[in-house]
Amino acid sequence: MRVTQMLIPTLREVPAEADTISHQLLLRSGMVRKVAAGIYTLLPLGNRVVKKIENIVREEMDRAGGVELQLPIVQPAELWRQSGRWDVYGPEMYRLQDRHGRDFCLGPTHEEIITSLFSQEVNSYRQLPLLLYQIHNKYRDERRPRFGLLRGREFIMKDLYSFDKDEESLEISYRKMYDAYNRIFSRCSLDFRAVEADSGAIGGDVSHEFMVIADTGEDAINFCSECDYAANMEKTPCHIHEKELVEEEGPLELVATPEARTVQDVASDLQVNTEQVLKSLFYNVDGKLVVVLVRGDRLVNETKVINYLGANRLDTADSEEMLNNFGIPMGFAGPVGLREKTAVTILGDLEVKCLFNAVAGANKTGYHYINVNPQRDYQVDHYGDFRVAEEGDPCPCCGAPLQVQRGIEVGHIFKLGTKYSEAMGATILDEHGKEIPVIMGCYGIGVTRTMAAAVEQSNDENGIIWPAAISPFDVLIMAVNQRDELQAEFALNLYQKLKRAGIDVLYDDRQERPGVKFKDADLIGYPVRIVIGKKAISEGLVELKWRATGELIFKEKDKIIAYLQENLTAMKSSKR
RNA sequence: CAGGGUGUAGCUCAGUUUGGUAGAGCGCUAGCAUGGGGAGCUAGAGGCCGCGGGUUCAAGUCCCGCCACUCUGACCA
Known part of the structure; x- marks a missing residue:
């Protein structure tokens, strides 16, 4: 072509x-x-x-x-x-x-x-x-x-x-x-x-x-x-070691936390780690309200929630609706006293089960509770694995850290x-x-x-670097000066030879400056570029350049086909 | 769907603040010149300024509505 x-x-x-x-x-x-x-x-x-x-x-x-x-x-x-x-x-x-x-x-x-x-x-x-x-x-x-x-x-x-x-x-x-x-x-x-x-x-x-x-x-x-x-x-899956309560349960206490709507804000306001905060996320699951509790530094794994509930559709609940319909202010929401506001399914991540003396929203704008404890202060419908695994978590097979x-x-x-x-x-x-x-x-x-x-996966600052097996063409051939009759004839001749040998070759026969053709060849990313220049005419040596490595070699015209067949085949069958 | 951004020449973008003859570079066409990395010179062609309405003597520019593209999130056998 x-x-x-x-x-x-x-x-x-x-x-x-x-x-x-x-x-x-x-x-x-x-x-x-x-x-x-x-x-x-x-x-x-x-x-x-x-x-x-x-x-x-x-x-x-x-x-x-x-x-x-x-x-x-x-x-x-x-x-x-x-x-x-x-x-x-x-x-x-x-x-x-x-x-x-x-x-x-x-x-x-x-x-x-x-x-x-x-x-x-x-x-x-x-x-x-x-x-x-x-x-x-x-x-x-x-x-x-x-x-x-x-x-x-x-x-x-x-x-x-x-x-x-x-x-x-x-x-x-x-x-x-x-x-x-x-x-x-x-x-x-x-x-x-x-x-x-x-x-x-x-x-x-x-x-x-x-x-x-x-x-x-x-x-x-x-x-x-x-x-x-x-x-x-x-x-x-996330596995955890259940902790026993080591300290004494402190008294549940309402504290003012104005402007603290995110876990980060709450943690810094109250001088605790984010993992001491109980995060409550509200979802609309097939039309029903579900709240999922996870540690403040964790993410809810919505796929696990869907699978546990056998649900079709899960959306995050609309914060305006939550406030208007149930009087639950997002950002200050928590499990304590939640059921008194509305019927809701409460799911707790396994880690939350052993999160004692935690901080949680008070369902009242501008307030959080401290010393919130499971069982005593709130109940969940089910504890399960509802969080996203993170780098460094133990492998579910062998316990080594995950990457x-x-x-x-x-x-x-x-x-x-x-x-x-x-x-x-x-x-x-x-x-x-x-x-x-x-x-x-x-x-x-x-x-x-x-x-x-x-x-x-395979590119550099000049363009694509196609793996040989899926490149649009295996080889691009061009003359430095398409108007030079000797070069053009040499290039055409070699192109036809390669084609007859069954090599997937494209001939850039445009009368463009060489720079334009070089740039295009690099951008498109053919695995091999063959250039016919003065050296080909005077010494019969043809330049081949591999796109992936930049390797530049000169070959006698008659040896090119064998060289290409051998190396292209090797390249296509080599695994990365 | 929510929130942000952008729509002007084939492409990248100025011009919009402060309303007054539609701009540049690249690309394209013709020619000159050149031939190892998108070089140069000359002359051209190319526009419903996203669409519709409004304000105004006058709208690419101001106002209202819509559409498209795009980013973040949500979503995704």
Whole structure:
């Protein structure tokens, strides 16, 4: 391919809309353009990257026994009503009607469609296990799209669904996918980590996320400094040693704390540590008021709260409503006497159970209580693990201190069990002729997000540094002076030779100054750049430069193909 | 959804305070020159100043409403 035949609109300046590195570089290098918030056109170069990632995914899915098909984007509401998710999914789902007024949605995911297909077409355990997948667009009307391709409203995803007759078989399918995902992200040369995860609203129990390590990642992950434990922060359980009351319980006392609305303020006003403060957070959980008590220096883990309550939806309570409806002033709220104000579920984090002589809001603006003690001064409905794990907390497996990193979720695998097959009547006959719901798993990879994650992880001040396996082209070739006939002919000739040898090469045949072409090559980030200059004409020595290392070498023309084939192959198969 | 910011040429941004003929750099077109890191010179093209209303002799600028983009938070198989 020649640059003059392509559309590669590089930008010298950073578009004002882009904040994250990957967003900036993908725009500047002419890979993508924004059409609306969270919706992007893939330009020719970006499209080539996506296709390369898709092909790696496809090869590994096929190798693991997956079978590719294609499911529709426009899906009838009827199927979503069967699974019960039409009403649960919320405003994130794009909904539309056809001319007859029938409800449809743009598929945010495809469990319903695939389960429906399965229920119609598969009847016997003899046809299992079955691993069906597609690589297709997904649509989610994110409340807040951001970070360019990292969180879009339209994006490309590979989703595979496994169907098995029993748990043992599901375990095998799950393991195959787990291994395939490790191979895929290794082949993409990404620095990643598989972590235990919460399965969220999709249901099921066992779940792993594949996280590309990046400081800009939206998720925090914990991993153990000693053992293999690694988990999403929201999943990591917190263990504590229960303390006995060492001091005497002091008398409950009301103290004035004007203007002290935050834990920090209260602690400094009253000369105590923040961990001596009882923090009370109010939530609206499926329409009911719930308060969660944690130590002042901790964060509430809302996922754990949702899971404990078996809830669908959790929002922080509105402070005006709290004050107007119940007379509870946020900032001065606490568990003492709370039930007299309104019916409320009170949950306490395990640490709070042994928090004696604490400070807590008095439910009266400008006042706190001191010497607040559990049992004596307030009761909770349930003590449990409701806080977010922190760096240095003990590992739940071995007790060594946990470390924290940030990551970008590029893959997520779930054991679904029978949630969808039961709801939608996807049953099979087992060996005994008994009708049983098929056991499912689902396994997603964000393809466009993987592209962005790769850029996020691999760049320098000059631009992108593509891993060879997913670069839009392996090699860029150019002449220093395109108007010099000898150079141009040399470059064209070499370009054609490389192409015939099966090397993925792009020829920058523009009549631009060399500086422009150098800048573009660095910005776009081809792994190898070949420059035809005076030395090539006079001595037959061709310059090759590796983008990642900056290594510059000169090779005789005839030895280039062998050199490239050897080194590019090595680069593509090397793990990071 | 709440709170902040920004909308002026393809891109980055001045101009808005104090109303009075629409600006710069880069990019683009034509030409000159140059050819190892977005260099230079000459001449051009390019604007519903986000949209709608209002005030005024006069609005990019003042007032009201809306929209889009964006940041923080909440949310997120």
